[in-house]
Amino acid sequence: MSGAPTRVYIARLAGIAVFDPRGDQVGKVRDIVVALRHGSNAPRVLGLVVEVQPRRRIFCPMTRVTNVTEGAVVTTGLLNMRRFEQRAGETLVLSELFDKRVTLLETGEQVTVQDVGIRQERTRDWSVEKIFVRKGGSGFRRRGETVVVEWSALSGLTLPDPEQGVVSLLATVEKLRAADLANVLQELTPKRRFELAAALDDEKLADVLEELPEDDRVEIVAALEGERAADVLEEMDPADAADLLSELPPETAEAILSLVEPEDAEDLRRLLSYDDYTAGGMMTPEPVILPPDSTVAEALARIRDQDLSPALAAQVYVVRAPFETPTGKYLGVAHFQRLLREPPSSLVSAVLDDALEPIGPDAPLSQVTRYFATYNLVAIPVVDENDHLLGAITVDDVIDHMLPENWRDADNDPDAATDDEEEVTHGA
Template sequence: MAAGAPRIFVSHLQGVAVFDPAGDQVGRVRDLVVMLRVGQRPPRLLGLVVELATRRRIFLPMTRVTAIQSGQIITTGVLNVRRFEQRPTERLVFGELLDRRVTLTETGEDVTVLDLSVHQLPARREWEIDRVFVRKGRKGSAFRRAKGEALTVEWTAVSGFSLEEQGQGAESLLATFEQLRPADLANVLHHLSPKRRAEVAAALDDDRLADVLEELPEDDQIEILGKLKEERAADVLEAMDPDDAADLLGELPTDEQERLLSLMQPGDAADMRRLMSYEDRTAGGLMTTEPIVLRPDATVADALARVRNRDLSPALAAQVYVCRPPDETPTGKYLGTVHFQRLLREPPPSLVSSILDNDLQPLDPEAALPAVAGFFATYDMVAAPVVDEAGALLGAVTVDDVLDHMLPEDWRETEFHLDEEVATDGA
């Protein structure tokens, strides 16, 4: 469902088929998972409970949903098939919110929830429940049909769903800091007690926790990962940028590394092992294995569509890499790079192979950090391809990863303590 699309009532999603990009059905929707928030703020829709053909129920994050249309749901094709387990901060829409008795705030009248509508926030990946379809009068039963006026009201017009302001759970803390950037939320977590830090980490969804872990000092990363169940720890590692996940895995004991790798999707585990085979302070150790890769017959329009992916960092979205098949790293022969600004200047039907920048030499995976930093400084780059001796694209190094490794090892702790001192002085 694209931003700005009409709202969808959740009753229309019950039993809807879920398809991968190739058109193969992977399952059907059995419930929706939301996180209630403090006060009257609309709940955030986290994802869907999907029942596979094997009857196993899995969790499909909304970040993996690319379209809801014509009675079907399309996913990115990347599914985690581990059994769904509801977390303390989560609520099931069909199982817990529908048929619930709530109160109309204006009149104080009790009503029954018949349906809820969801919509995607403009220019964002987040989804919310925004309206409630209710019926006035007493609740019906199996032998007596309820009567009374039915009406649709804004979420803020009813009470009886949301968390209480005085609640002491992690939900309240998360609601308070929900709009923070990952680096700022990492700062908050760093200064919490270990017990509270573990509670907040447990309440975050996998993608959000992955983003925050990438911004935390190494000791905090290891501590939080160690307090998660192994299956969830593997899920969070999969959601992290591959280079950051590989760095974190590399700090764990060998037996723990192997247990977590065995729980990951085979493709993700292979990427981790490949990254961990390089020295930390080399191009191979710094790179991510998930740059934008296109075949030579792709068009400028195809490239721009890939660049628009909200999951990409600005550095990775700055250029695309054109390669012979296969187009997943390690690819076929690397042909060249197309910069984002060049894409904006070309007609959409043009082939990317006609506008390649192939004069710039790619990085060797064994190139040391000073050589990588010198490359970025010399050519004013924010990302650079890493290519092996056979000419295959292995990944891309981004300028933020170069900076992370050039700064002192304790720079994150120093930054957090400086923030704390500034706050104290300001008080």
């Protein structure tokens, strides 16, 4: 860039696209790395944390940035695809400075950091120039006056804040999908990770926990207050909730289960009775279940539920009463494509695929995977010895169990780094 110095506020950079010189998107901005300096010298901006596929965070030095706007970042040259690791003396602005309580030197008043403005000098170096702060108030109902001040007008930016909030950080990540938000949580310090997780609503946190590695989700759930942990568990897919409970210390798991709604707790205890790598351990006890006198219109209305995964919405299971798992006698499955071809007033019992054999709860993973591959299925019914429907296994449940336990960690992806990457050192 050339001409007049440029100033950009960092909150507006969060999540924007990063492009290479050819105009191809490289990834998205997830944070900004700065180096704090002694005295009143403003921090130097070292570079950007950029998320590339598959959910890997890399470092893009500011020396590689040719243009920064509120809509895009353009870089030049190749980037090192090695996973970003924060170094001593480096600070992540979005993760660590937003919501931090600091002191206005002139008045001694406590204020909260809302945003940070960075500026490119004529030397082409970038530094922190302005801090947007809010006076008074705290939490989600802050009403204090907002002001923009120089970095040098504040103290405490380099000190830990034991009561740091997450309102501004939450605003930058609230629109992320669960898998991407889980990746953000993994990159935070343990303190900030728990603060952000605790601030998410139950449904969002449940979705995020399903995407986190075992150690991280156990750490978060174990730190939650009992009632909150139970509420979040009830929002999770039952199979994922059972997996999480099995990873907790037995006394912790039992304490949480005792606070879960009795009907949900019964489902979870039943899932916990099966080995993880069996049909019973992988199934969900909440597929779409209908009585035989239901119409095609009723079946289509049920699978339109936006909370259903595509695999669960692909078919309807028809049974005799009772209609909660374990159900009465299993009669067959109605595939959604067949339902779409039938008159709405037709009965689902007339369009059943009764040739699809269900599987038993003790069937091992190897048998389940062969079944999916042989018949090109997206879900399989699971029944007991008396033909009572216990649940259904979806193809995504099977894939989760076939991958290594640490598959969510991008560092274990052998294709993540390429031979033609250029070596660059952040912080240099």
